[in-house]
Amino acid sequence: VRQPPFRGGEDLLVMLAWRLYELYVAGIVLEAIRELGYGVNVDDNRFVLMRDNNEAGELLLNSDMEESRLASVDSDKEIAKKARGRPDISLKDKNRERLLVIECKFSDDPNYLTAGRFKAMAYLYEYGAQLGALVFPELSEGRPYDGEDEGTRGLWSLITQEDGLLKLSLRDGTGQALYLIRVDPAEVEDAQEAWEKAKGRVTKVLEEFFG
Numbered sequence: 463v464r465q466p467p468f469r470g471g472e473d474l475l476v477m478l479a480w481r482l483y484e485l486y487v488a489g490i491v492l493e494a495i496r497e498l499g500y501g502v503n504v505d506d507n508r509f510v511l512m513r514d515n516n517e518a519g520e521l522l523l524n525s526d527m528e529e530s531r532l533a534s535v536d537s538d539k540e541i542a543k544k545a546r547g548r549p550d551i552s553l554k555d556k557n558r559e560r561l562l563v564i565e566c567k568f569s570d571d572p573n574y575l576t577a578g579r580f581k582a583m584a585y586l587y588e589y590g591a592q593l594g595a596l597v598f599p600e601l602s603e604g605r606p607y608d609g610e611d612e613g614t615r616g617l618w619s620l621i622t623q624e625d626g627l628l629k630l631s632l633r634d635g636t637g638q639a640l641y642l643i644r645v646d647p648a649e650v651e652d653a654q655e656a657w658e659k660a661k662g663r664v665t666k667v668l669e670e671f672f673g
Contacts, residue, residue: 483568484550487597487645488523490657491551491564494665495521498672513557522552529561529589549585555672561591562671566645570602572611579614579642586638593639593671599646617642627663641667 492502492509501512502521511519526546535541551564565582567575579596586594601618621628626644631637645660647653 480566480568483599483647484523484566486647487564487566488521488551490645490661490664491553491668492521494661494668495553497665498668511556517556519554519556521554522549524548524550525552527552527589531588531590547585547588549589552589553668553671558673560593560671561589562593562595562667563589563591564595564597567596567598569598570600572601572603572614573608575601576610576614579617579640582640586632586640592637593641593667595641595643595667597643597645599644599648625663626659627666643667 495511496502499513500518503510503512507522507525509521510517511521526543526548530542530546532542532546533539535545549563550566553562553564554560555562563582563585565578565585567578569575569578575596575598578598582594582596585591601615603615603618617628617630621642621644628642630640630642632639643660643663645663647656649656649659
């Protein structure tokens with residue numbers, strides 16, 4: 463459907479809801495990291511984690527990483543670099559050499575969230591991350607599409623029973639796991655309370671990650 467052109471003056475600002483949601487989640491992650499005792503400095507396009515005056519890790523937004531398992535495309539390494547996955551949020555623990563990849567989906571569509579779940583698992587594989595997370599606000603239970611979406615709806619039912627956090631463990635012996643985390647700015651009427659609820663869930667994942 464062709465959309466009408468935007469109208470407004472030179473100061474028109476267009477805000478993308480999905481991008482704002484990614485920044486909202488990143489803000490929660492960074493605040494939780496600080497509360498776990500890390501300093502956070504900004505260095506170009508990354509957030510540097512500090513502990514005891516030493517660099518302890520980094521947080522990246524929408525960035526590919528050298529750890530990608532994608533080596534080449536028809537023997538072309540440069541094309542492979544451009545084709546790397548770019549997780550919404552990546553968190554590296556330099557001391558333990560661990561990686562957490564986070565995919566954010568500002569949607570309640572079971573089909574879209576199912577795709578997001580498998581995308582997050584693909585990041586786990588591509589980057590050899592120990593932990594991954596799919597973050598989303600809620601799920602519309604009246605819109606299943608196929609068997610996989612029905613599975614996602616079943617996971618949502620468990621998430622609501624487990625206070626917004628669910629861990630899916632892989633059975634390959636590596637200890638890899640994918641968390642499903644509810645982060646809903648409108649979960650409750652008070653915005654600060656919604657932030658704190660979400661931060662509590664994120665903190666549990668970070669505590670496991672940093673160990």
